[in-house]
Amino acid sequence: MWSKWMLAIRQLLDDDSFREGKRVRNGLYVALGVVLYIILVGTVLPPRYNFQLHQTSPVTIRAQITAVDTLKTQQNRDQAMQRVPPIYTQSTEVETGALQSADKLYQTATQVVTNTSLSTAARLQQLQAAAPKKVSPSTLQVLIGLDPQQIGLLQSVSDGIIKALLDQQFTQNSMSQASLLVDRQMLNYNLDHVSRLVVQDVVTSVLKPNMIYQKQATDKQRQLAAEQVPATYIHQGDVIVSKGEIISASIISELKDVGLYGNQPHYGVLFGFALFMLIAVGLLRVYIEHRPVRRRVDNLRLLILTLILTLMSILILLTKDVINAGGPVSAAYLMPISMGAMLITVIVDASLAVVTCFYLSLLFGAAMGYDFWFTFIAVVGSLIGAYSVERVTHRGTFMRAGFLVSLMNMVAILAMQLLAPGDGLDFHQTWVRLGLGGLNGLVSAILTMGILPFFETAFGLLTPIRLLELSNPSNPLLKKLLMEAPGTYHHSLIVGNLAEAAAEIVGADPLICRVGAYYHDVGKMRRPMFFVENQMTKENPHDKIAPSLSHLIITSHVTDGLAMLEQAGLPKPIRDICATHHGTTILWYFYNKAREQDKNGSVKVDDYRYPGPKPKTRENAILMICDAVEAAVRAMPKPTPGRVEGVIRKIIRDRLQDGQLDECDLTLQDLDAMVGAFMKTLKGIYHSRIEYPDPDKIRKEVAK
Known part of the structure; x- marks a missing residue:
């Protein structure tokens, strides 16, 4: 059941309507944007916690950004403000008012004692009305019993003491010691005991602090002092609360400062990240769709690109979750970002991998708080990974790439550490980051080697590693070809050499051409003796059968080969080479033979064509030409360079005139360059040889 499902999926993926459909293509772009948005939106949204006071924290929380600690900063500023004196x-x-109050009392006392018409009670009543509130009744009784001269003396002494005290700073503290200060001043005057008491009572009752508090000026100075206090910061990566710690007001304040407290959704971040993804996917689409025809990415490759980017997004999400769960921020240096670049280079295309390096690095930097530090390191590692696996010759290439990525990661991290502002390097932190960056490259290489076979198997991909495995002579199909059709096997080897040389000249894939050549004629194993390269004797079975039957037998090796390749599970590009290596060319030998035997003239040339299809890629077209060139040159009795070149050019001209190359993108310049490549290769295969003498003949001559 499972194999049937896999077969159905493989058939769907190989179908041209899937690979070339515009709706499928547009759907993949939309799916890419939506899937990446759903996966990564959580990485750019800060996690929100809604703790209560005295609650126990279930997780360790670290600051994801650097922010001002408002509570500690305000506390430090409050302390600075308190240190500023009022x-x-x-x-x-104050002095004027005090003198006026004292003088009013003494003047009223002079008036009432000189007015003989007033009774004692009336005098006391008038004097009480003019006296300050704090003057005692006994002082008033004394005053109405004095004569004007004595009152004037007391007024003079009181004014002198008031002026002496209020001409200088007289604070609230001085007010608490007013009686003592007045007594000290009265030492300068010769008064009796009663007069001293009167003066002391009157003066202390009118004294007030003459230092007025300047609130506006004080607030301004305190504000200046507060502004000079530097802000206290919560740095990215700092632990705000540890797992199991009791939540306090200061912890809640810090969570608010770094945007981790509350449950209000970030609508702005959601919409902004949607625009970010729209721009990123849109630019990626523009780049892919405007690539040259020769580097076009079909829908299957686009699907694989989508899956790789999705996989990398999941790894970014997991890395961010580890950090959010209380893990160290340095865990981000272990994120195998270069793995995506390596996979895209090997599976899809090297130039596209370079573009996606920047794309993935931007996503990674956005997830890490839009930190340029992580973006730069990711770009460096990804580019080195992409360039290192551009030409894969064996699996050791991945380990070499891993070491190069590790080295460049460490160099990039060291550069960023040296550029970081501060008084000096934190050596422990630097060594940790360097170690994780070095491990990153090795992890990326190992994961790439581990994941690559799954893509190869699931999608029937033809990666360089898969091609190298298929080119191994110990492959069961090649071993069977060697045993059952040795002539075809050697023919295939030579075609592989020709195709590889031509592909390198015109910019096609040499490895696909070589491996495709090895398998293009496996269908001849069904009836090997009907093909001239496998005939060990001069007897030709085609001489005994009709030309039409010979045509069916010869052309059937294409369909037979396709069936064998599909049964062996070979990828579609190899099967396409097998299907198109003759295109719709004509079997001229059997057509002429049939025409000679036909007496009615009913033989049609189209009846002796191969079923096709025509080649649609450069690799397929190269194999078609190489197959014909090798067969033609091998059949030449005396292959001189001039004759060989003439045959090659005639074959290419015939294929052009017959329209066999109409559907591929080989140019006339490419075809001309291929002639030179064929000549160099054939020169080494069909070179002239000296005629060695017969040893028996020499012995006979010596004996005579």
């Missing part, structure tokens, strides 16, 4: 200014109005 600002006061000395007021003359």
Whole structure:
């Protein structure tokens, strides 16, 4: 059941309607954008926590960005403001008011004692109305019993003491010691005990602090002091709360500062990241669709590109989840970002891999808080990975690429560490990052080698590694070809050499051409003796059968080969080479033979054509020409360079005139260049040889 499903999927993926359909293609672009958005939107959205005071934290939370610690910064600034003393200014109005209050009392006392018409009670009442509130009744009783001269003396002494005290700074602290200060001043005057008490009572009742608090000036100075206090920062990667720690007000404040507290959705981030993905996928589509025809990516390759990018996005998400769960930020240096570039280079295309290097690096940097540091390191590692596996000759190429990626990762990390602002390097942190960066390249190479076979098997891909495996002579199909059709086997080897040389000249894939040549004639194993290269004697079975039957036998080796290749599980590009290596060319030998035997003139040339199809790729067209060239040159009795070149050019001209190359993108310049490649290769195969003498003949001559 499972094999049937796999076969159905493989048939769907190989179908031209899937590989070339525009709707499928547009759907893949849309799917790429949507899938990557769904996977990665969580990496750019900061996680939100809604802890309560005194709750136990279930996870370790680290700051994902660098932000100001508002609570600690405000506490430090409050302390700086408290250290600024209040600002006061000395007021003359306090002294004036105090003198006026004292003088009013003494003047009223002079008036009431000189007015003989007033009774004692009336005098006391008027004096009480003019007296300050704090003056005691006993002082008023004394005043109404004095004569004007004595009152004037007390007024003079009181004014002198008030001026002496209020001409200088008189604070609230001074006010608490007013009685003592007045007593000290009265030492300068010769007064009796009662007069001292009166003066002390009157002066202390009118004294007030003359230092007025300047709130605006004080606030301004405190604000300046607060502004001079530098902000306290929560740095990216700092642990805000450890697992099992009790949540405090300061922790909640720090979570708010770095945007990790609350449950309000970030609509702006959601929409902004959607625009980000739209631009990124749109530019990627523009690049892919505007590539030259020779480097076109079909829908199957586009599907694989989508799957690789999806896989890399999942790895980015897992890396971010590890960091969000309390893991160290340095875990990001272990993210095998270069694996994606290696896979795309080997499976899809090297130039497309370079573009996707920047694409993946931007996504990785966005997930890591839009940090240029991680973007730069990812770009360096990805580019080195892509360039290192551009030509894969064996699986050791991946390990070499892994070591190169490790080395360049370490160089990039060291460069960024040296460029980081600060007083010096944190050697422990630097060594940790260098170690993880070095391990990154090896992990990327190992994962690439491990994942690549799954893509090869699931999609029938023809990667360089798969091609190298298929080119091994111990392959069962090639061993069977060697045993059952040795002439065809050697013919295939020579065609492979010709095709590889031609492909290198015109920019086609040499490895596909060589391996395709090895398998293009496997269908001849069904009836090997009907093909001249396998005939060990001069007897030709075609001489005994009709030309039409010979035509069917010869052309059937294409369909037979396709069936064998499909049964052996060979990828579609190899099967396409087998299907198109004769195109719709004509079997002229059997057509002429049939025409000679036909007495009615009913033989049609189209009845003696191969079923096709015509070649659609450069590799297929190269194999068609190489197959014909090798057969023609091998049949030449005396192959001189001039005659060989003439035959090659005639074969190419015939294929052009017959329209066999109309559907591929080989140019006339390519075809001319291929002639030179064929000549160099054939020169080494069909070179002239000296005629060695017969040893028996020499012995007889010596004996005579």
